[in-house]
Amino acid sequence: SGDGADAPHLTIVGAGLAGALLAILLAQRGWSIDVYEKRGDLRELGYERGRSINLALAERGRHALRQADADDAVMAKTVMMRGRMVHFADGHLDLQRYGRDDTEVIWSVHRGELNEALLDIAEQAGARIHFHHRLDSVDFDARIAKFGDDRGDTVREIHFDTLVGADGAGSALRQAMAGVCELGERSExxxxxxxxxxxxxxxxxxxxxxxxxxxxxxxxxxxxxxxxxxxxxxxxxxxxxxxxxxxxxxxxxxxxxxxxxxxxxxxxxxxxxxxxxxxxxxxxxxxxxxxxxxxxxxxxxLGTLYLDRWHLDHRAVLIGDAAHAMVPFHGQGMNCAFEDCVALANHLLRTTDRGEAFAGFQSERLPNARAIQQMALENYLEMRDHVDDDDYILQRELGNRLAERHPQRFLPRYAMVTFTHLPYAVALARGETQHEMLVELTRDRTTLDGFDWDAADALVEARLPPLPEDY
Ligand code: FAD
Structure with a gap:
């Protein structure tokens, strides 16, 4: 694959999780891809300790990996996690299952091993990965990117058609773009x-x-x-x-x-x-x-990064943490970044007008990034303060029962985010409706004894439209 004289070319900054997956998706479809990564090759150096060593991979991340034929290689390195094992303050333990059975689980994967697997597949697909290239500055008019090397002070100037910033939360490309246009950036x-x-x-x-x-x-x-x-x-x-x-x-x-x-x-x-x-x-x-x-x-x-704009016309675009870093409490930052890769690749494959592709990518993904950023913040309160709380446990039990009674309508929000590919914004909106119902239906109750199921069923049917067929 990859290098025909007329193959479209893309320059990606950052060979982390998103950069490597985007390289695979496009190299496999005949694109000519160069990726510039500031660190050395972790397959030779080993992985730096102490920075989010392992990650929870969920269905939407796997769905993206499947489009790149990378799911098998990654899954070989994972450990299945069926639920939360809550260690209460008094020492007792409780396994709260995430889903109905072992088809609804998440997977723990070592960040370094995952990144290595993706780098291997990217190179096999024909992408060129240049290590020890740290993006320092960009001249967008001349279309020249300047890279330094952490081992010395060599500088390389590289001409580009289009830059993709997959360089993480502290993105240097984002900073360069902010110097020539208003991105509406704020961090909380x-x-x-x-x-x-x-x-x-x-x-x-x-x-x-x-x-x-x-x-x-x-x-x-x-x-x-x-x-x-x-x-x-x-x-x-x-x-x-x-x-x-x-x-x-x-x-x-x-x-x-x-x-x-x-x-x-x-x-x-x-x-x-x-x-x-x-x-x-x-x-x-x-x-x-x-x-x-x-x-x-x-x-x-830990923080959340919000931008109003992810691209500079047809010259540069941001994906993954560079565009929308989030707090890690839903375990979705990487999963969301992987969905970005599939979406951006699809927009780029659909049109030769990159400005149009980037605008389409942004309007598809920005509302969804905002939704998962909000849910990730909410999940922190849930994890640290609610999983051992009686009201929460009762609402959760009722939610699970309603989900059994109405599998086409009621899906706990955690399940929508974790086990489906429903857009995050849809999960957020349906989740809000469901939460309001659960609060209403469990008000002044401590158990579900004598619960009025007919009234609850009617409420579900009135307030929750059926889920789309193929989620
Ligand atoms: P990164 O993975 O950060 O990759 C960026 C790459 O760019 C790196 O290789 C970096 O070296 C390179 N780079 C940076 N600057 C430059 C430059 N100037 N020039 C060239 N290269 C550069 N997500 C989940 O889905 N599940 C989880 O369970 C989960 N747990 C998390 C736990 C913690 C504590 C944290 C902090 C995050 C967690 N995340 C999780 C989020 C996840 O780590 C990120 O969303 C994901 O790494 C984003 O991928 P990325 O490729 O956009 O950025």
């Missing part, structure tokens, strides 16, 4: 950050806790999660406010005497150990290197 930081830790394999080399689950330790203002890796480890992520709250400012959950901690009061590995021993004792026992990893792994910040 969450005020919470994260730190990654590790549960190693047990003495027999196997998993030390249930492997087929996403573990959550919800504790009100903060939480830990753990995702399995295929080599028997778990990556644990602590999400914690940047600033502690004193005792009197707290609602319910936290320990009585000490207030709610923050990254400003838990600053050393030893303090982190004491905090874990108090709030996450079962996890603490399984993390031998907690002190070391807390001291050495970076603290990651």
């Amino acid at each position: 930081f969450l005020g919470h950050s994260y730190k990654e830790l590790e549960i190693p394999p047990g003495p027999d080399g196997g998993f030390q806790i249930e492997p087929h689950a996403l573990h959550i330790w919800p504790r009100g203002r903060y939480m830990c999660i753990a995702l399995p890796n295929d080599e028997g480890t778990f990556t644990v992520t602590l999400f914690l406010p940047n600033h502690a709250l004193p005792n009197h400012a707290l609602p319910n959950h936290a320990a009585p005497d000490e207030g709610a901690p923050g990254f400003d009061t838990i600053t050393t590995g030893a303090q982190a150990r004491a905090f874990f021993d108090r709030d996450f004792p079962d996890a603490s026992r399984l993390i031998p290197a907690l002190e070391h990893d807390f001291d050495h792994n970076p603290t990651g910040v």
